[in-house]
């Protein structure tokens with residue numbers, strides 16, 4: 001549905017050019033929740049502003065159903081912008097207007113609604129985000145979560161095809177964040193609305209996104225399904241972002257020290273059906289190999305159960321015995337460290 005092709009952008013400051021986006025290629029399918037992550041300054045906000053041309057690229061195209069919006073005339077671009085809702089970290093509400101007036105304002109700005117239609121739509125939106133009883137209140141005394149619900153209702157007012165969320169939950173406490181994520185997930189499901197979001201919160205990506213792209217210095221360095229990117233990160237930046245989230249089992253240098261260290265250290269990853277079975281005890285029973293768990297993380301990635309464990313084996317022979325059983329049980333494994341007193345080729349064999 002949306003295809004970004006070779007998007008590049010350079011900002012000029014003090015006579016110097018800084019390339020903020022470089023040949024970005026992305027495809028976003030209708031109805032998916034697509035996350036963009038990356039370090040501060042990676043270019044995420046600039047990229048997300050290309051979807052409605054709040055920022056224009058120097059090169060490349062932004063195709064919606066095949067049409068390049070960069071070539072739209074002013075009237076067509078205005079119509080497209082009305083089909084793109086935006087949700088911001090700091091809500092950006094009109095504080096001199098009531099909740100209902102914030103929504104009316106968005107509807108009137110787009111035009112084409114009779115006063116009765118406006119009122120009916122305001123009711124519908126307040127119902128959708130669970131704010132009916134706050135209809136005539138001013139935003140200032142509302143909680144952060146309620147303010148963001150107003151922000152989401154406003155973004156949905158004109159029945160967008162695309163919802164852009166720029167750090168939509170970053171100003172909220174964890175519990176409120178969960179409630180807003182549930183609301184966004186319901187909107188995505190019920191309205192089949194495509195959502196593109198930027199966040200520095202990996203838990204947001206974990207629970208809400210279908211796919212994720214990792215941006216580093218203006219380049220997409222990794223893109224894929226959330227489970228693949230989180231459990232098998234390829235790029236160093238992705239590995240760091242994922243490890244900060246503590247959603248996976250990461251190696252700590254301490255794991256390689258101490259009197260208990262010794263045998264090979266493996267990372268086992270179980271996904272979907274494999275994560276619902278007592279695989280570790282099955283592996284031990286079938287092979288007679290004791291698995292010493294060093295670290296572990298279990299949870300869900302967009303509703304898919306997973307587990308990732310670091311386990312230490314007694315010796316290289318145990319690894320050789322375990323490997324066929326790991327394959328049989330569809331457990332991905334990665335050898336992180338070899339016993340220091342054993343030759344590496346004995347373990348690798």
Ligand SMILES: Nc1ncnc2c1ncn2[C@@H]1O[C@H](COP(=O)(O)OP(=O)(O)OP(=O)(O)O)[C@@H](O)[C@H]1O
Nearest residue numbers: 011012013020038039040041042043044045046047
């Ligand atoms: N209008 C502008 N003029 C000049 N430089 C800009 C402009 N907008 C952004 N930049 C620079 O472009 C780079 C990328 O900014 P951008 O806001 O897209 O990154 P980001 O990944 O969203 O960062 P953060 O997570 O900190 O918001 C930064 O170095 C920023 O200073």
